[in-house]
Amino acid sequence: xxxxxxxxxxxxxxxxxxxxxxxxxxxxxxxxxxxxxxxxxxxxxxxxxxxxxxxxxxxxxxxxxxxxxxxxxxxxxxxxxxxxxxxxxxxxxxxxxxxxxxxxxxxxxxxxxxxxxxxxxxxxxxxxxxxxxxxxxxxxxxxxxxxxxxxxxxxxxxxxxxxxxxxxxxxxxxxxxxxxxxxxxxxxxxxxxxxxxxxxxxxxxxxxxxxxxxxxxxxxxxxxxxxxxxxxxxxxxxxxxxxxxxxxxxxxxxxxxxxxxxxxxxxxxxxxxxxxxxxxxxxxxxxxxxxxxxxxxxxxxxxxxxxxxxxxxxxxxxxxxxxxxxxxxxxxxxxxxxxxxxxxxxxxxxxxxxxxxxxxxxxxxxxxxxxxxxxxxxxxxxxxxxxxxxxxxx
Ligand code: UDP
Numbered sequence: 001x002x003x004x005x006x007x008x009x010x011x012x013x014x015x016x017x018x019x020x021x022x023x024x025x026x027x028x029x030x031x032x033x034x035x036x037x038x039x040x041x042x043x044x045x046x047x048x049x050x051x052x053x054x055x056x057x058x059x060x061x062x063x064x065x066x067x068x069x070x071x072x073x074x075x076x077x078x079x080x081x082x083x084x085x086x087x088x089x090x091x092x093x094x095x096x097x098x099x100x101x102x103x104x105x106x107x108x109x110x111x112x113x114x115x116x117x118x119x120x121x122x123x124x125x126x127x128x129x130x131x132x133x134x135x136x137x138x139x140x141x142x143x144x145x146x147x148x149x150x151x152x153x154x155x156x157x158x159x160x161x162x163x164x165x166x167x168x169x170x171x172x173x174x175x176x177x178x179x180x181x182x183x184x185x186x187x188x189x190x191x192x193x194x195x196x197x198x199x200x201x202x203x204x205x206x207x208x209x210x211x212x213x214x215x216x217x218x219x220x221x222x223x224x225x226x227x228x229x230x231x232x233x234x235x236x237x238x239x240x241x242x243x244x245x246x247x248x249x250x251x252x253x254x255x256x257x258x259x260x261x262x263x264x265x266x267x268x269x270x271x272x273x274x275x276x277x278x279x280x281x282x283x284x285x286x287x288x289x290x291x292x293x294x295x296x297x298x299x300x301x302x303x304x305x306x307x308x309x310x311x312x313x314x315x316x317x318x319x320x321x322x323x324x325x326x327x328x329x330x331x332x333x334x335x336x337x338x339x340x341x342x343x344x345x346x347x348x349x350x351x352x353x354x355x356x357x358x359x360x361x362x363x364x365x366x367x368x369x370x371x372x373x374x375x376x377x378x379x380x381x382x383x384x385x386x387x388x389x390x391x392x393x394x
Pocket of ligand 1: 241
Protein backbone atom coordinates (compact mmCIF):
# COMPACT_ATOMS: atom_id res chain seq x y z
CA UNK A 1 0.00 0.00 0.00
CA UNK A 2 1.27 3.44 -0.87
CA UNK A 3 -0.50 6.29 0.91
CA UNK A 4 1.73 9.35 0.73
CA UNK A 5 -0.22 11.80 2.94
CA UNK A 6 -2.67 9.55 4.75
CA UNK A 7 -0.88 7.45 7.35
CA UNK A 8 -2.87 4.58 8.83
CA UNK A 9 -1.49 5.68 12.20
CA UNK A 10 -2.69 9.33 12.05
CA UNK A 11 -5.32 10.94 14.30
CA UNK A 12 -8.52 11.47 12.32
CA UNK A 13 -10.73 14.48 11.82
CA UNK A 14 -7.96 16.95 10.95
CA UNK A 15 -7.52 18.82 7.66
CA UNK A 16 -5.92 15.99 5.69
CA UNK A 17 -6.83 13.01 7.87
CA UNK A 18 -10.11 11.28 7.18
CA UNK A 19 -11.53 8.41 5.18
CA UNK A 20 -8.34 7.49 3.32
CA UNK A 21 -6.45 6.90 6.57
CA UNK A 22 -9.27 4.67 7.82
CA UNK A 23 -9.42 2.83 4.50
CA UNK A 24 -5.71 2.08 4.31
CA UNK A 25 -5.51 0.98 7.96
CA UNK A 26 -8.60 -1.25 7.89
CA UNK A 27 -7.88 -2.80 4.49
CA UNK A 28 -4.28 -3.56 5.48
CA UNK A 29 -5.43 -5.15 8.74
CA UNK A 30 -8.09 -7.24 6.98
CA UNK A 31 -5.58 -8.46 4.36
CA UNK A 32 -3.07 -9.31 7.09
CA UNK A 33 -5.76 -11.31 8.95
CA UNK A 34 -6.08 -13.69 6.02
CA UNK A 35 -2.34 -14.15 5.69
CA UNK A 36 -1.16 -11.52 3.20
CA UNK A 37 2.10 -9.72 3.90
CA UNK A 38 1.24 -6.01 3.83
CA UNK A 39 3.55 -3.00 3.96
CA UNK A 40 2.18 0.56 3.99
CA UNK A 41 4.49 3.29 2.70
CA UNK A 42 3.61 6.75 3.96
CA UNK A 43 5.52 10.02 4.14
CA UNK A 44 7.60 10.70 7.23
CA UNK A 45 5.86 13.86 8.47
CA UNK A 46 7.54 14.02 11.87
CA UNK A 47 11.24 13.83 12.63
CA UNK A 48 10.77 11.42 15.53
CA UNK A 49 8.96 8.68 13.57
CA UNK A 50 10.80 5.34 13.30
CA UNK A 51 11.95 4.20 9.82
CA UNK A 52 9.49 1.37 10.07
CA UNK A 53 7.32 -0.43 12.60
CA UNK A 54 5.07 -3.46 12.89
CA UNK A 55 1.52 -2.61 13.92
CA UNK A 56 -0.55 -4.66 16.34
CA UNK A 57 -2.85 -5.37 13.38
CA UNK A 58 -0.17 -7.42 11.63
CA UNK A 59 1.01 -5.06 8.89
CA UNK A 60 4.17 -2.99 8.58
CA UNK A 61 4.37 0.81 8.17
CA UNK A 62 7.43 2.33 6.47
CA UNK A 63 7.95 6.08 6.93
CA UNK A 64 9.40 7.33 3.66
CA UNK A 65 11.80 10.29 3.93
CA UNK A 66 10.47 12.54 1.14
CA UNK A 67 10.22 16.27 1.81
CA UNK A 68 10.40 17.99 5.21
CA UNK A 69 9.95 15.91 8.36
CA UNK A 70 6.87 17.87 9.39
CA UNK A 71 3.24 18.08 8.26
CA UNK A 72 2.83 19.60 4.78
CA UNK A 73 -0.65 20.16 3.24
CA UNK A 74 -1.33 17.37 0.76
CA UNK A 75 -1.71 19.78 -2.13
CA UNK A 76 1.93 20.83 -1.67
CA UNK A 77 3.45 17.36 -1.68
CA UNK A 78 3.85 16.97 -5.44
CA UNK A 79 7.50 18.16 -5.54
CA UNK A 80 8.49 15.32 -3.19
CA UNK A 81 6.94 12.47 -5.12
CA UNK A 82 10.15 11.93 -7.15
CA UNK A 83 12.06 11.19 -3.92
CA UNK A 84 9.16 9.08 -2.67
CA UNK A 85 9.24 7.00 -5.86
CA UNK A 86 13.04 6.64 -5.70
CA UNK A 87 12.78 5.29 -2.15
CA UNK A 88 10.13 2.75 -3.22
CA UNK A 89 12.29 1.72 -6.18
CA UNK A 90 15.34 1.17 -3.95
CA UNK A 91 13.36 -1.10 -1.61
CA UNK A 92 11.50 -2.99 -4.31
CA UNK A 93 14.53 -3.66 -6.49
CA UNK A 94 15.69 -6.22 -3.94
CA UNK A 95 12.25 -7.53 -2.96
CA UNK A 96 9.38 -6.50 -5.26
CA UNK A 97 5.78 -6.84 -4.02
CA UNK A 98 3.30 -8.98 -6.01
CA UNK A 99 1.03 -5.95 -6.28
CA UNK A 100 1.41 -2.26 -5.41
CA UNK A 101 -1.85 -0.56 -4.39
CA UNK A 102 -1.61 3.23 -4.62
CA UNK A 103 -4.05 5.44 -2.71
CA UNK A 104 -4.69 9.02 -3.99
CA UNK A 105 -3.21 10.36 -7.19
CA UNK A 106 0.12 11.49 -5.83
CA UNK A 107 0.83 8.01 -4.47
CA UNK A 108 -0.03 6.78 -7.95
CA UNK A 109 2.69 9.00 -9.37
CA UNK A 110 5.38 7.83 -6.93
CA UNK A 111 4.29 4.20 -7.34
CA UNK A 112 4.37 4.43 -11.13
CA UNK A 113 7.93 5.75 -11.01
CA UNK A 114 9.06 2.76 -8.96
CA UNK A 115 6.89 0.00 -10.44
CA UNK A 116 7.27 0.50 -14.18
CA UNK A 117 10.83 -0.63 -14.62
CA UNK A 118 10.43 -3.47 -12.11
CA UNK A 119 7.26 -4.77 -13.74
CA UNK A 120 5.22 -4.53 -10.52
CA UNK A 121 1.47 -4.40 -11.31
CA UNK A 122 -0.17 -1.24 -9.95
CA UNK A 123 -3.71 -1.01 -8.61
CA UNK A 124 -4.91 2.57 -8.20
CA UNK A 125 -7.60 3.93 -5.88
CA UNK A 126 -8.02 7.69 -6.34
CA UNK A 127 -10.28 8.28 -3.29
CA UNK A 128 -11.07 11.68 -4.86
CA UNK A 129 -10.75 12.92 -8.42
CA UNK A 130 -9.33 16.23 -9.58
CA UNK A 131 -12.06 16.67 -12.19
CA UNK A 132 -14.79 16.40 -9.54
CA UNK A 133 -12.99 18.71 -7.14
CA UNK A 134 -12.46 21.33 -9.85
CA UNK A 135 -16.12 21.11 -10.91
CA UNK A 136 -17.34 21.82 -7.40
CA UNK A 137 -14.67 24.11 -6.02
CA UNK A 138 -13.62 26.01 -9.16
CA UNK A 139 -10.93 28.59 -8.47
CA UNK A 140 -10.95 27.72 -4.74
CA UNK A 141 -9.53 24.24 -5.52
CA UNK A 142 -5.98 24.23 -4.08
CA UNK A 143 -4.86 21.16 -6.10
CA UNK A 144 -1.75 21.55 -8.28
CA UNK A 145 -2.77 22.67 -11.80
CA UNK A 146 -1.42 19.46 -13.36
CA UNK A 147 -3.56 17.17 -11.21
CA UNK A 148 -6.21 16.35 -13.79
CA UNK A 149 -3.69 15.64 -16.56
CA UNK A 150 -1.57 13.48 -14.26
CA UNK A 151 -4.60 11.55 -12.99
CA UNK A 152 -5.43 10.60 -16.57
CA UNK A 153 -1.89 9.36 -17.05
CA UNK A 154 -1.92 7.38 -13.79
CA UNK A 155 -5.28 5.81 -14.68
CA UNK A 156 -4.05 4.93 -18.18
CA UNK A 157 -0.98 3.14 -16.80
CA UNK A 158 -2.57 1.32 -13.84
CA UNK A 159 -3.33 -2.37 -14.31
CA UNK A 160 -6.62 -1.88 -12.43
CA UNK A 161 -8.37 1.21 -11.11
CA UNK A 162 -10.52 0.61 -8.06
CA UNK A 163 -13.54 2.92 -7.95
CA UNK A 164 -15.17 3.17 -4.53
CA UNK A 165 -18.65 3.78 -5.98
CA UNK A 166 -20.61 3.67 -9.23
CA UNK A 167 -20.56 7.45 -9.54
CA UNK A 168 -16.76 7.25 -9.77
CA UNK A 169 -17.04 4.68 -12.57
CA UNK A 170 -18.79 7.32 -14.70
CA UNK A 171 -16.06 9.84 -13.93
CA UNK A 172 -13.29 7.34 -14.75
CA UNK A 173 -15.01 6.33 -17.98
CA UNK A 174 -15.18 10.00 -18.93
CA UNK A 175 -11.42 10.17 -18.28
CA UNK A 176 -10.93 7.42 -20.85
CA UNK A 177 -10.40 4.42 -18.56
CA UNK A 178 -11.86 1.27 -20.18
CA UNK A 179 -14.58 -0.34 -18.07
CA UNK A 180 -12.65 -3.65 -18.12
CA UNK A 181 -9.87 -2.06 -16.11
CA UNK A 182 -12.21 -0.65 -13.45
CA UNK A 183 -13.24 -2.67 -10.39
CA UNK A 184 -15.82 -1.28 -7.98
CA UNK A 185 -14.93 -1.94 -4.35
CA UNK A 186 -16.50 0.30 -1.72
CA UNK A 187 -14.96 1.31 1.60
CA UNK A 188 -15.94 -0.75 4.60
CA UNK A 189 -16.77 -0.10 8.22
CA UNK A 190 -15.25 -1.49 11.41
CA UNK A 191 -18.13 -3.61 12.67
CA UNK A 192 -16.35 -4.46 15.92
CA UNK A 193 -16.08 -0.79 16.91
CA UNK A 194 -19.30 0.56 15.38
CA UNK A 195 -22.07 -1.51 16.97
CA UNK A 196 -25.74 -0.71 17.73
CA UNK A 197 -25.39 -1.42 21.44
CA UNK A 198 -22.85 0.10 23.81
CA UNK A 199 -22.18 3.35 25.67
CA UNK A 200 -24.25 6.37 24.63
CA UNK A 201 -22.84 9.92 24.93
CA UNK A 202 -24.86 12.20 27.25
CA UNK A 203 -27.42 14.44 25.55
CA UNK A 204 -28.00 18.17 25.92
CA UNK A 205 -31.20 19.79 27.23
CA UNK A 206 -33.05 19.42 23.91
CA UNK A 207 -35.52 16.67 23.09
CA UNK A 208 -33.86 15.56 19.86
CA UNK A 209 -30.28 15.30 18.65
CA UNK A 210 -28.82 15.36 15.14
CA UNK A 211 -25.18 14.57 14.50
CA UNK A 212 -22.85 15.54 11.65
CA UNK A 213 -19.24 14.30 11.45
CA UNK A 214 -16.25 15.19 9.30
CA UNK A 215 -13.28 17.39 8.62
CA UNK A 216 -14.36 21.01 8.97
CA UNK A 217 -13.89 21.89 5.33
CA UNK A 218 -16.42 23.92 3.40
CA UNK A 219 -17.42 21.24 0.92
CA UNK A 220 -18.65 19.03 3.78
CA UNK A 221 -21.65 21.41 3.88
CA UNK A 222 -22.13 21.59 7.64
CA UNK A 223 -23.77 24.98 7.08
CA UNK A 224 -26.58 23.16 5.24
CA UNK A 225 -27.22 21.11 8.39
CA UNK A 226 -27.19 24.29 10.50
CA UNK A 227 -29.68 25.95 8.16
CA UNK A 228 -31.92 22.88 8.24
CA UNK A 229 -31.97 23.09 12.05
CA UNK A 230 -33.80 26.41 11.87
CA UNK A 231 -36.93 24.49 10.79
CA UNK A 232 -36.59 21.75 13.44
CA UNK A 233 -37.65 22.95 16.93
CA UNK A 234 -36.34 21.51 20.21
CA UNK A 235 -33.50 19.76 18.37
CA UNK A 236 -29.76 20.18 18.80
CA UNK A 237 -27.10 19.68 16.14
CA UNK A 238 -23.76 18.31 17.27
CA UNK A 239 -20.92 18.74 14.77
CA UNK A 240 -17.87 16.52 15.28
CA UNK A 241 -14.48 17.15 13.65
CA UNK A 242 -12.10 20.01 12.99
CA UNK A 243 -8.72 21.04 14.33
CA UNK A 244 -7.27 24.46 15.19
CA UNK A 245 -6.28 24.81 11.50
CA UNK A 246 -9.96 24.75 10.57
CA UNK A 247 -10.97 27.49 13.02
CA UNK A 248 -12.12 29.79 10.19
CA UNK A 249 -14.78 27.30 9.06
CA UNK A 250 -15.85 26.78 12.69
CA UNK A 251 -16.28 30.57 13.05
CA UNK A 252 -18.25 30.72 9.82
CA UNK A 253 -20.61 27.99 11.04
CA UNK A 254 -21.10 29.80 14.35
CA UNK A 255 -21.95 32.98 12.44
CA UNK A 256 -24.51 31.15 10.28
CA UNK A 257 -26.05 29.67 13.44
CA UNK A 258 -26.16 33.07 15.16
CA UNK A 259 -27.74 34.75 12.11
CA UNK A 260 -30.49 32.12 12.13
CA UNK A 261 -30.95 32.32 15.91
CA UNK A 262 -30.03 28.65 16.45
CA UNK A 263 -26.59 29.15 18.02
CA UNK A 264 -27.88 27.81 21.37
CA UNK A 265 -28.71 24.53 19.59
CA UNK A 266 -25.49 24.00 17.63
CA UNK A 267 -22.46 22.45 19.35
CA UNK A 268 -19.06 22.12 17.72
CA UNK A 269 -17.11 19.42 19.51
CA UNK A 270 -13.89 19.61 17.45
CA UNK A 271 -11.83 16.54 16.67
CA UNK A 272 -12.93 13.44 18.55
CA UNK A 273 -10.81 10.29 18.85
CA UNK A 274 -12.22 7.38 16.93
CA UNK A 275 -13.04 5.17 19.94
CA UNK A 276 -15.49 7.86 21.16
CA UNK A 277 -17.26 8.07 17.81
CA UNK A 278 -19.71 5.14 18.28
CA UNK A 279 -21.11 6.52 21.56
CA UNK A 280 -21.71 9.89 19.88
CA UNK A 281 -23.41 8.29 16.89
CA UNK A 282 -25.63 6.23 19.20
CA UNK A 283 -26.68 9.41 21.03
CA UNK A 284 -28.25 10.84 17.84
CA UNK A 285 -31.80 10.39 16.56
CA UNK A 286 -30.48 10.75 13.02
CA UNK A 287 -27.13 11.44 11.36
CA UNK A 288 -26.80 14.16 8.71
CA UNK A 289 -24.29 14.01 5.86
CA UNK A 290 -24.84 17.07 3.70
CA UNK A 291 -21.71 17.63 1.59
CA UNK A 292 -21.70 19.35 -1.82
CA UNK A 293 -20.00 16.22 -3.12
CA UNK A 294 -18.44 13.17 -1.45
CA UNK A 295 -16.05 10.73 -3.13
CA UNK A 296 -17.27 7.95 -0.80
CA UNK A 297 -18.27 8.90 2.76
CA UNK A 298 -17.43 6.45 5.54
CA UNK A 299 -19.45 8.30 8.19
CA UNK A 300 -22.85 7.15 6.80
CA UNK A 301 -21.66 3.53 7.10
CA UNK A 302 -20.50 4.13 10.67
CA UNK A 303 -23.90 5.63 11.52
CA UNK A 304 -25.74 2.70 9.92
CA UNK A 305 -23.53 0.25 11.83
CA UNK A 306 -24.71 2.00 15.02
CA UNK A 307 -28.30 1.48 13.81
CA UNK A 308 -28.98 5.13 13.10
CA UNK A 309 -30.94 6.46 10.09
CA UNK A 310 -28.96 8.75 7.78
CA UNK A 311 -30.15 11.76 5.83
CA UNK A 312 -27.60 12.52 3.13
CA UNK A 313 -27.15 14.39 -0.11
CA UNK A 314 -27.47 12.14 -3.15
CA UNK A 315 -23.84 12.41 -4.24
CA UNK A 316 -20.86 10.08 -4.71
CA UNK A 317 -20.74 6.93 -2.61
CA UNK A 318 -23.86 7.79 -0.64
CA UNK A 319 -26.01 7.04 -3.68
CA UNK A 320 -24.80 3.42 -3.33
CA UNK A 321 -24.64 3.08 0.45
CA UNK A 322 -27.97 4.64 1.48
CA UNK A 323 -31.25 3.20 0.25
CA UNK A 324 -33.76 6.04 0.06
CA UNK A 325 -36.83 5.31 2.17
CA UNK A 326 -35.27 2.12 3.60
CA UNK A 327 -32.12 3.06 5.55
CA UNK A 328 -32.50 6.83 5.40
CA UNK A 329 -33.21 9.59 2.91
CA UNK A 330 -31.29 10.97 -0.03
CA UNK A 331 -31.86 14.65 -0.80
CA UNK A 332 -30.46 17.11 -3.34
CA UNK A 333 -27.27 18.92 -2.46
CA UNK A 334 -27.27 22.46 -1.05
CA UNK A 335 -30.94 22.32 -0.07
CA UNK A 336 -31.49 22.91 3.68
CA UNK A 337 -35.28 22.76 3.31
CA UNK A 338 -35.07 19.30 1.73
CA UNK A 339 -32.87 18.17 4.64
CA UNK A 340 -35.34 19.56 7.20
CA UNK A 341 -38.29 17.91 5.40
CA UNK A 342 -36.48 14.56 5.34
CA UNK A 343 -35.42 14.75 9.00
CA UNK A 344 -38.73 15.94 10.46
CA UNK A 345 -40.62 12.58 10.30
CA UNK A 346 -37.62 10.84 11.84
CA UNK A 347 -37.73 13.15 14.85
CA UNK A 348 -41.41 12.56 15.51
CA UNK A 349 -41.77 8.87 14.62
CA UNK A 350 -39.73 6.48 16.76
CA UNK A 351 -40.91 3.42 14.83
CA UNK A 352 -39.64 4.87 11.56
CA UNK A 353 -36.32 5.74 13.20
CA UNK A 354 -35.91 2.20 14.51
CA UNK A 355 -36.99 0.55 11.25
CA UNK A 356 -34.58 2.57 9.11
CA UNK A 357 -31.81 2.16 11.67
CA UNK A 358 -32.28 -1.61 11.71
CA UNK A 359 -32.32 -1.78 7.90
CA UNK A 360 -29.09 0.25 7.77
CA UNK A 361 -27.44 -2.01 10.30
CA UNK A 362 -28.44 -5.13 8.35
CA UNK A 363 -27.14 -3.56 5.13
CA UNK A 364 -23.67 -2.79 6.48
CA UNK A 365 -23.40 -6.19 8.20
CA UNK A 366 -23.95 -8.00 4.93
CA UNK A 367 -22.15 -5.71 2.50
CA UNK A 368 -19.58 -3.49 4.16
CA UNK A 369 -17.46 -5.52 6.58
CA UNK A 370 -13.74 -4.97 5.98
CA UNK A 371 -13.32 -8.72 5.53
CA UNK A 372 -15.69 -8.62 2.60
CA UNK A 373 -14.03 -5.48 1.20
CA UNK A 374 -10.60 -7.11 1.50
CA UNK A 375 -11.91 -10.12 -0.40
CA UNK A 376 -13.16 -7.94 -3.26
CA UNK A 377 -9.88 -5.99 -3.25
CA UNK A 378 -7.93 -9.23 -3.65
CA UNK A 379 -10.14 -10.04 -6.64
CA UNK A 380 -9.04 -6.70 -8.17
CA UNK A 381 -5.39 -7.58 -7.39
CA UNK A 382 -5.85 -10.89 -9.23
CA UNK A 383 -7.17 -9.02 -12.26
CA UNK A 384 -4.09 -6.78 -12.14
CA UNK A 385 -1.51 -9.56 -12.02
CA UNK A 386 -0.57 -11.14 -15.37
CA UNK A 387 -2.08 -14.63 -15.61
CA UNK A 388 1.30 -16.40 -15.74
CA UNK A 389 2.26 -14.88 -12.37
CA UNK A 390 -0.86 -15.96 -10.50
CA UNK A 391 -0.41 -18.85 -8.08
CA UNK A 392 -1.77 -22.12 -9.47
CA UNK A 393 -4.81 -23.33 -7.53
CA UNK A 394 -4.28 -26.82 -6.09
N1 UDP B 1 -13.42 11.06 12.22
C1 UDP B 1 -12.93 10.89 13.50
N2 UDP B 1 -12.88 11.99 14.33
C2 UDP B 1 -13.31 13.20 13.97
C3 UDP B 1 -13.85 13.37 12.66
C4 UDP B 1 -13.89 12.27 11.81
O1 UDP B 1 -12.52 9.79 13.90
O2 UDP B 1 -13.23 14.13 14.76
C5 UDP B 1 -13.46 9.89 11.31
C6 UDP B 1 -14.87 9.45 10.94
O3 UDP B 1 -15.43 8.65 11.98
C7 UDP B 1 -14.61 8.69 9.64
C8 UDP B 1 -13.49 9.50 8.99
O4 UDP B 1 -12.88 10.25 10.07
O5 UDP B 1 -14.14 7.38 9.91
C9 UDP B 1 -14.03 10.44 7.91
O6 UDP B 1 -14.26 9.71 6.74
P1 UDP B 1 -15.23 10.20 5.56
O7 UDP B 1 -15.08 9.21 4.45
O8 UDP B 1 -16.60 10.40 6.07
O9 UDP B 1 -14.70 11.63 5.13
P2 UDP B 1 -13.30 12.16 4.55
O10 UDP B 1 -12.62 12.78 5.72
O11 UDP B 1 -12.53 11.03 3.97
O12 UDP B 1 -13.67 13.19 3.51
